[in-house]
Amino acid sequence: xxxxxxxxxxxxxxxxxxxxxxxxxxxxxxxxxxxxxxxxxxxxxxxxxxxxxxxxxxxxxxxxxxxxxxxxxxxxxxxxxxxxxxxxxxxxxxxxxxxxxxxxxxxxxxxxxxxxxxxxxxxxxxxxxxxxxxxxxxxxxxxxxxxxxxxxxxxxxxxxxxxxxxxxxxxxxxxxxxxxxxxxxxxxxxxxxxxxxxxxxxxxxxxxxxxxxxxxxxxxxxxxxxxxxxxxxxxxxxxxxxxxxxxxxxxxxxxxxxxxxxxxxxxxxxxxxxxxxxxxxxxxxxxxxxxxxxxxxxxxxxxxxxxxxxxxxxxxxxxxxxxxxxxxxxxxxxxxxxxxxxxxxxxxxxxxxxxxxxxxxxxxxxxxxx
Amino acid sequence: xxxxxxxxxxxxxxxxxxxxxxxxxxxxxxxxxxxxxxxxxxxxxxxxxxxxxxxxxxxxxxxxxxxxxxxxxxxxxxxxxxxxxxxxxxxxxxxxxxxxxxxxxxxxxxxxxxxxxxxxxxxxxxxxxxxxxxxxxxxxxxxxxxxxxxxxxxxxxxxxxxxxxxxxxxxxxxxxxxxxxxxxxxxxxxxxxxxxxxxxxxxxxxxxxxxxxxxxxxxxxxxxxxxxxxxxxxxxxxxxxxxxxxxxxxxxxxxxxxxxxxxxxxxxxxxxxxxxxxxxxxxxxxxxxxxxxxxxxxxxxxxxxxxxxxxxxxxxxxxxxxxxxxxxxxxxxxxx
Numbered sequence: 001x002x003x004x005x006x007x008x009x010x011x012x013x014x015x016x017x018x019x020x021x022x023x024x025x026x027x028x029x030x031x032x033x034x035x036x037x038x039x040x041x042x043x044x045x046x047x048x049x050x051x052x053x054x055x056x057x058x059x060x061x062x063x064x065x066x067x068x069x070x071x072x073x074x075x076x077x078x079x080x081x082x083x084x085x086x087x088x089x090x091x092x093x094x095x096x097x098x099x100x101x102x103x104x105x106x107x108x109x110x111x112x113x114x115x116x117x118x119x120x121x122x123x124x125x126x127x128x129x130x131x132x133x134x135x136x137x138x139x140x141x142x143x144x145x146x147x148x149x150x151x152x153x154x155x156x157x158x159x160x161x162x163x164x165x166x167x168x169x170x171x172x173x174x175x176x177x178x179x180x181x182x183x184x185x186x187x188x189x190x191x192x193x194x195x196x197x198x199x200x201x202x203x204x205x206x207x208x209x210x211x212x213x214x215x216x217x218x219x220x221x222x223x224x225x226x227x228x229x230x231x232x233x234x235x236x237x238x239x240x241x242x243x244x245x246x247x248x249x250x251x252x253x254x255x256x257x258x259x260x261x262x263x264x265x266x267x268x269x270x271x272x273x274x275x276x277x278x279x280x281x282x283x284x285x286x287x288x289x290x291x292x293x294x295x296x297x298x299x300x301x302x303x304x305x306x307x308x309x310x311x312x313x314x315x316x317x318x319x320x321x322x323x324x325x326x327x328x329x330x331x332x333x334x335x336x337x338x339x340x341x342x343x344x345x346x347x348x349x350x351x352x353x354x355x356x357x358x359x360x361x362x363x364x365x366x367x368x369x370x
Numbered sequence: 371x372x373x374x375x376x377x378x379x380x381x382x383x384x385x386x387x388x389x390x391x392x393x394x395x396x397x398x399x400x401x402x403x404x405x406x407x408x409x410x411x412x413x414x415x416x417x418x419x420x421x422x423x424x425x426x427x428x429x430x431x432x433x434x435x436x437x438x439x440x441x442x443x444x445x446x447x448x449x450x451x452x453x454x455x456x457x458x459x460x461x462x463x464x465x466x467x468x469x470x471x472x473x474x475x476x477x478x479x480x481x482x483x484x485x486x487x488x489x490x491x492x493x494x495x496x497x498x499x500x501x502x503x504x505x506x507x508x509x510x511x512x513x514x515x516x517x518x519x520x521x522x523x524x525x526x527x528x529x530x531x532x533x534x535x536x537x538x539x540x541x542x543x544x545x546x547x548x549x550x551x552x553x554x555x556x557x558x559x560x561x562x563x564x565x566x567x568x569x570x571x572x573x574x575x576x577x578x579x580x581x582x583x584x585x586x587x588x589x590x591x592x593x594x595x596x597x598x599x600x601x602x603x604x605x606x607x608x609x610x611x612x613x614x615x616x617x618x619x620x621x622x623x624x625x626x627x628x629x630x631x632x633x634x635x636x637x638x639x640x641x642x643x644x645x646x647x648x649x650x651x652x653x654x655x656x657x658x659x660x661x662x663x664x665x666x667x668x669x670x671x672x673x674x675x676x677x678x679x680x681x682x683x684x685x686x687x688x689x690x691x692x693x694x695x696x697x698x699x700x701x702x703x704x705x706x
Contacts, residue, residue: 017456028652043469047461047524050513164456171403174432218405313651 003333008032011070011094013061013085014077015039015048017165018099022074023052025322031329036068061085065092072332075099078176079186083108090119095332097325099126100190101352102345104181109349113342122338124328125345127194131327132320134267134274138258139198141276147260153241154259155195157188158252161215161228166247173221182356185211185230185245189355192232192243193348195256195267200236203347208233209358214248225363232355272315273302372442373593374399376430376471377449379407381553382485382545385586386447387423388414393590396421401428401439401450430467436474445481445593446471451525457517464521465528472532479537483593486526486544488578488604488673489519494665498634503674504544504602514662541592542602545585546578546673550692551699553582556620559667560613561629568629571637572613575670578606581692584685591683603678607685611693623697625704637664 010032012022019037026034034054039045042059049057058064065073065088073089074097075082082103089096096116102125103109116123129135141147160166169175169184180186211227218224228247234240254269264277275298282290309315316322327339373390377383378400390398391414398421402408408425415423428435430450440446448471452463468484491502492509509515512523526542533540547557556563559577561570580588588605592598611619621627632640641659648657675683 015458017458020457024653041466043465043524043528044458044461047457047465047520051457051517051520053513164459167455168459172429172431174429220405310654313654316652316654 004031004330006333008071008329008332009035009068010072010074011036011038011064011068012048012074012076013038013064013089014075014081014099015041015044016076017168019048019076020052021318021321022076023048023054025318025325026074027052028316028322029326029329031326031333032072035070036064038064061088065089065094070094072097072329079104079180080176083112086112086123087115090115090121090123093119093121095122095328097124097126097328101125101186102190102349106346106349106353109346113346122328122332123342124324124338124340125190126321126324127190127340128318128321128324129191129269130194130198130320130340131323132269134269134272135195135198135256135320137274138256138265138267141263141265142199142258142260146263146276147258147265148262150199150239150258150260152239152259153196153199154244154255154257155192155241156244156246156256157192157254158249159184159188159228159245159247160252161247169226170223173219173223178222178226182352182359183226184228184247185359186352186356188245189230189243189352190348191254192245193351194344196234196241196243197344197348197351199258200234200239200241201344201347202236203350205237205351206235207351207354207358209355211359211362227359230355230359234351271299271302272306273299275299275302371395371444372397372399373445373447374401374439374443375447375449376401376439376467377451377485378402378411378425379404380449381550382548382582382585383449384410384414385550385582386449386589387411389583389586389590390447391415391418391421391423394420396423398422399424399426399439399443401426401430401435403427403429430470431462433470433474436470440471440474440478443480446475446483447589447593448482448484448529451485451522453518460517460521461524464518465524468525468528469532472528472536475538476536479539481539481541481593481599482529482533483541483543483589484526484529485589486542486602487519487522488544488546488606489515489666490523490526490544491671493669493671494662496669496671499670499672501672501674502604504604504677511662514660515666516663519666539599541598541600543585543589543592543605544602545588545605546580548582548585549579550582550687550696553696555624555700560616566628568617568627570613570617570629570631571634571668572616573631573633573668573670574612574614575668576610576672577613577616578673579610579689579692580605580607581685581687581689581696583687584692587686588678588683592678592681595681598681601677603681604673604675605678606673606675607687607689607692608675609689611689616693619693620697620700623694624700634664634668634670637668 010026023034026032036056037045037048037054038058038061045057073094075085076099079101086096169177209232212229213227230245232243257266266275331338378387379402408427426439452460490508492507509523512520560572585605641661641664644659
């Protein structure tokens with residue numbers, strides 16, 4: 001039975017940077033409204049509530065659960081607290097949306113999911129790019145056989161250490177990122193790996209990870225232990241993949257590229273264009289002339305499509321997050337399957353465990369310097 | 371007397387440290403974020419052999435760092451704040467950091483000089499050209515302002531609320547636009563750069579400038595005067611230029627600027643349009659301009675410095691001379 005039409009009461013715990021996006025995106029949906037925010041630092045909860053007109057704010061999460069009785073809790077705290085907060089929310093009868101990474105490791109991920117099943121509540125994880133229109137289109141091309149069989153997947157995420165997130169963690173040796181098993185990678189690798197997992201859905205592919213640090217050391221504290229470049233080679237039964245995370249490559253890019261036995265497709269998440277490279281053969285020099293124009297045409301069409309979406313106010317910054325929220329809420333209201341299958345959440349947690357184990361085993365780091 | 375300066379590595383912080391080092395028997399502790407900032411302060415101290423300088427490299431979000439910093443102090447000059455970053459970061463580094471400092475000082479009353487901002491005043495609904503002094507009511511809707519002003523408003527409220535209970539001797543400083551060699555080139559009160567085109571929004575408004583040395587003087591002056599305790603003080607210099615005159619001099623003495631003048635009424639129309647589009651597009655573009663923000667920045671409010679002068683402050687650096695030096699610095703910097 002569906003309960004659509006009745007607004008879900010959403011509470012957000014953790015009032016840091018990403019909480020702004022959560023409040024804004026929930027506010028765009030008819031299915032839900034943010035009724036309370038919580039942060040163990042009362043001033044942070046207060047500021048978020050004040051800026052967005054959220055009716056109530058708390059520093060005691062138990063008090064929020066008792067007094068507000070939300071239907072859904074969004075956990076946007078550092079990952080170290082996800083397990084405990086998820087358990088508390090589930091026990092209070094709430095469905096739970098957890099920002100990535102879902103938990104600190106695979107064991108914790110399994111614990112949360114088993115808990116959710118036990119109390120008949122739903123959970124999901126903030127793999128927002130999985131619901132970005134580009135990723136949705138990429139999966140459609142795969143499902144329709146346009147790509148043929150997958151041969152190789154390349155997933156890349158660039159990161160700006162001088163940006164808002166990067167500067168915050170590099171400016172504070174006590175920042176929670178420095179306490180994660182996979183440090184900087186731990187907070188970002190979900191975005192890289194879930195695009196690969198779409199095409200290599202295997203629990204234990206062969207996985208080789210290497211990390212380096214280009215940023216010169218010199219802080220004299222935890223920040224000197226932070227690796228900032230990661231390469232992961234994944235070998236599945238029928239396809240391979242390469243995951244790269246770079247804090248230094250310029251420009252800062254974000255893309256996924258899938259090579260198929262018929263065609264190759266690149267989803268460019270920065271210029272927000274999907275580029276198809278078709279397996280057409282032209283004779284001699286013509287074969288060298290035409291592909292560039294074919295690519296230019298695709299970028300042109302993609303750009304024009306983006307303008308049309310902009311004109312219709314559909315070119316939102318957090319489109320994928322918004323769609324994920326919408327599907328999660330509908331799965332709650334319709335008592336349907338959550339938008340991200342639990343085995344996928346656990347699989348990616350397991351892959352990340354493997355990556356961090358290899359990276360940490362290789363310490364002390366290799367200095368490649370500049 | 372042990373004095374602590376937070377935010378000592380910043381533009382204003384360095385000037386305050388310089389002034390405090392020059393005091394007889396100076397005994398100073400400074401909190402900075404990086405080793406490079408610490409080194410710069412030690413170089414300044416080398417010119418004052420009689421002064422004692424201790425530098426703590428740390429973060430005010432760390433309670434351990436804060437406890438180390440406030441240990442045994444008599445006077446706190448609290449300059450630490452965040453000017454940029456995400457809203458959460460600005461609040462963390464401005465308000466939560468201040469709260470940590472006040473927690474660490476619990477049970478040990480000290481004199482506190484907190485550097486607030488003119489952004490805390492409720493100027494949106496004042497008449498055009500109104501004069502703001504320390505009796506002007508504070509902002510009734512800080513959440514409608516830019517995040518920096520909102521955070522400074524909350525920081526000042528925090529100090530007022532907590533100092534009253536803790537017995538600290540609080541003095542609030544509200545500077546205008548701090549300028550000088552090494553400072554920012556252009557205040558938003560003059561205008562904004564939009565994709566290479568400068569929108570001149572200030573027109574004939576007086577820009578509430580204060581030279582960094584004059585502002586540092588004000589901070590030290592109030593801390594030395596017992597009559598200042600319990601009061602707030604605006605800090606602006608005399609002979610302030612209009613926005614138009616400032617831009618003219620900037621063009622002449624620093625570099626060429628391609629600009630377009632938008633009068634206040636025009637900016638209100640633009641702001642109305644931006645607000646409408648923000649709502650209509652469900653936040654596709656942020657509401658960078660709103661009529662409320664426009665009124666606080668470009669309505670032509672003037673700021674009064676009489677109260678500060680009454681306790682013995684005078685602007686040591688004249689505005690004409692200050693701008694000449696500041697523009698010379700910017701010109702040299704622009705040439706690399």
